[in-house]
Amino acid sequence: MPKVRNHGLPAYMLIQGGIRKRLEAGHLKPGDLVDSERELARIHGVSLMTARHALAGLEREGKVVRRRGAGTFVAPPKIHFNKLMSYTEQMSGRGLDVSSKLLSLSVIDTEPEVAGRLALPAASRLIKLERLRLGGDEPFAIETCYLSADDFGSLTQARLDRVSLFSILQRDYGLQIGHADEEVDATTADPHNARLLHIPLGSPVLRIRQEIHSTKGKVALYVLGLYRSDRHMVLIRRFR
């Protein structure tokens, strides 16, 4: 009796789904003992290897830790390193109330360097979106986003001061963001930026250039950000 067609899904995935649901619902907390291979096999009427496969998968995902002789336990809360988050997401994660002020929204075709970053022909029409990021009432950062005008033509300025650009691109354009390659360096505030950021001329500023790739590998978005160094820190985890 190999396949009983629960939802067309393999048995091991159904087992994983059940455990994931209990994790998300909070019925299983970090450190808790999860059903053993043998229990799962008995409960789901499945062979040991299949139950084992299910648990091994959850372990790879980091949801669960397995210790020989002891059992399978709920993993300690996941810490997301090197996670790509929008400015809004990052700041609200730190309990900071962020808002944005639209500085400009235009269509340009005179920045071949940026077009190159987006892997587009030099004279492509680009949407350029300049925003001032505020924490509380204090200006924190200037972010300039570039997108292909052909792909994101009707991007309006509606809601852009409160809603994450990421979510607009995701909901309205079906864009699935995959990863970003970032270049970080240091610079100093020129008169224009110093005035916008309310900092003295020559203050240190973090400059971050982001190429944001869709899950399909295309560069969907190029962002140039200038961040007041007294208010920002970039955190990275690097592996050996």
Added chain:
Amino acid sequence: MPKVRNHGLPAYMLIQGGIRKRLEAGHLKPGDLVDSERELARIHGVSLMTARHALAGLEREGKVVRRRGAGTFVAPPKIHFNKLMSYTEQMSGRGLDVSSKLLSLSVIDTEPEVAGRLALPAASRLIKLERLRLGGDEPFAIETCYLSADDFGSLTQARLDRVSLFSILQRDYGLQIGHADEEVDATTADPHNARLLHIPLGSPVLRIRQEIHSTKGKVALYVLGLYRSDRHMVLIRRFR
């Protein structure tokens, strides 16, 4: 005939080892077809599940890509993002000839903040190692390393100007480096640093604080680095 004790290693690991060796020797190149599960099972006199386990492991490591109906193929060359490398390693990877000048090497017990970074009591004795990093003849960066004087007592200054600190710690102290958590921000050169780095006062400088963890999870090393912004860029890949 379950166990034939080749080297006390499980059969699936022996199979993986054989394939890894052919990969490293270059006998298998990216895109090449790897032995199928059934071939491996026959060759090694092992069951299908075991051969399968071996290939699945290699796939998790990214060495191999499996496509149902088609076969198992050597994966395209791995691109290492967010890889922890010493300054020497980074620069020689870019074809730059680096050297170091020892600025100071001392034992201190008056930096409780740094001791805290190393998860040590505030008054712990620490080795403080200050080095100037040069690219060609030009000063590029100042790196100050802190280590527990108890754990790395006999660290001499021998070879420190040519050999990577990483390799010394690894070879002489058996330290296995696991990962580093880094904080990056921007600052400007004060008179002391400006003179050392041959840059004008107030020039932008990248400041990176690294907590370098051993594979056992201990913080083994704390590094404070100041990098001329006109010569350095931090590259990160972030994932959604």
Added chain:
DNA sequence: AAGTGGTCTAGACCACGGC
């Protein structure tokens, strides 16, 4: 001693890819 995860067998059927 009892229970757990780690390895392994000798098969089986299925879904899919390429010819």
Added chain:
DNA sequence: CCGTGGTCTAGACCACTTC
């Protein structure tokens, strides 16, 4: 069509942890 990987069975022994 044949060969591939994906799923699965119904057991087995081992090494290990916990009690």
